[in-house]
Amino acid sequence: IAEINSQVRRYLEGTLDEIDIINLRQIQExxxQExxxQxxxxxxxxxxxxxxxxxxxxxLIDKNDFAAISAVQKAGLM
Numbered sequence: 001i002a003e004i005n006s007q008v009r010r011y012l013e014g015t016l017d018e019i020d021i022i023n024l025r026q027i028q029e030x031x032x033q034e035x036x037x038q039x040x041x042x043x044x045x046x047x048x049x050x051x052x053x054x055x056x057x058x059x060l061i062d063k064n065d066f067a068a069i070s071a072v073q074k075a076g077l078m
Contacts, residue, residue, distance in 0.1 A: 005038045012042050 004026070010016035054060060059077075061068040 001035075001038070004035055005042075008035070008038050009042050012039075012046065 004019070007016060007019045011019055061072060063069070
């Protein structure tokens with residue numbers, strides 16, 4: 001499972017073109033719910049990393065927070 005997790009991570013990062021399947025047990029693991037959970041975990045981690053990067057680079061405000069939007073517009077930052 002650790003090797004499949006590593007391959008999934010590299011596949012999602014774009015550094016691996018395909019996930020290698022070596023034996024029947026590995027095929028069963030690929031279709032096992034655990035692997036899909038690993039995809040979910042990896043995607044969640046990537047989302048958090050992107051959000052963290054954006055928060056470091058930009059000041060983010062909720063698009064539904066009209067008071068914050070108004071204040072930013074008045075300050076000429078938007």
